[in-house]
Amino acid sequence: MSDRPAPQRTSRPRTRKPASVPASPLARTRRARKIAGLLAEEFPQAPAELDFTTPLELAVATVLSAQSTDARVNLVTPAVFAKYPDAAAYAAADRAELEELIKSTGFFRNKANSLIGLGQALVERFDGVLPDTLDELVTLPGFGRKTANVVLGNAFGKPGITVDTHLGRLLRRWGLTDATDPVKAERDLAGQLPAAMWTEFSNRAIYHGRRICHAKKPACGACLLAPLCPSYGTGPTEPTVAAALITGPERDHLLALVGLDAEGLPVGTGAGAGAVT
Structure with a gap:
């Protein structure tokens, strides 16, 4: 047995690598449906944010x-x-x-x-x-x-995919389309999700884009979708920094989903390693 002292272990935060971009239509479809499930956890109710009665x-x-x-x-x-x-x-x-x-x-x-x-x-x-x-x-x-x-x-309650600037950006970040043309992006997503999911997916993704996955600085380190996202790391990955970027009335709920409190700290553990690792 060696007389050398055991090396000291240093505590380093684990980092998450971006998910790979789906290579096949089937892989994109599977990812789209997984993302749909997570969006439903983030925003169970996601009506249009414009007020109307007719x-x-x-x-x-x-x-x-x-x-x-x-x-x-x-x-x-x-x-x-x-x-x-x-x-x-x-x-x-x-x-x-x-x-x-x-x-x-x-x-x-x-x-x-x-x-x-x-x-x-x-x-x-x-x-x-x-x-x-x-x-x-x-x-x-x-x-x-x-x-x-x-x-x-x-x-009218009829299926529709609303490719605004938020949804278009997210579909590309998630690797669900390469298209910058909204019509092409709409058709790609339509082939990945059943029509019954189109409206709610669109609304929830728009909420996600407005509250979490911002155009210039997405909150990657406090995002429930991080394990599926090829663009993870586009924004801050340190949870407390990322948590500060999340906005909207659902903020506490969104942070709780990734194990963070309102200050962006891991729930029950104080300052330390992040929720998304």
Whole structure:
């Protein structure tokens, strides 16, 4: 037996390597469904964050949300909805009055054009009623596939994938698509998930993108999806640093899912190794 003293062990935090990017369509499908399950744990309830009571109201709110925040739009829409209760009211709107009401959402002249045009198109072509098919919705002023899918999924209860900037970014970070084109990304995800999951997956992923997986600095070290993510390490991996980046009313719940308290420390252990290791 050697007389050499045993080497001293040093405590080093374990690091997580990024998950590999799925190489096959089947592997991407499996990852998409695992991610769907984790998103459901993060956000069991994930309704659209725009306030509305009718399909037309959601359509209007979605048009106004372009280059704006949902919170800002929700401050504006009560007065808009009260003044313009139906398609005919938008069709006959005084442009200056409408622009003044929606001015704080930005790009108000273009948005006023879209809303007046939307009202006119609905009156002239659809008896004043918002249609409930993708093919018809995308023919309306102010509507693209994103807006149409928001309305289909959240107002009509029909499956829709909403590829906004958040969902597009996350699909690429998760290795579920290589596409930067929203339509291509939508089709890739549609092939990975059953239609019944499309709307809830979209909403939950958008919540995840707004609260956790930020564009510039994602909270990698406090993310429940870290074990599945090829982009792990894009943001801070140290849990207490990452925890400070998580926002929204669900913050305590999101941190608890990865074993962290509100300060970003491991629950019950004080300062030390992180929850995601």
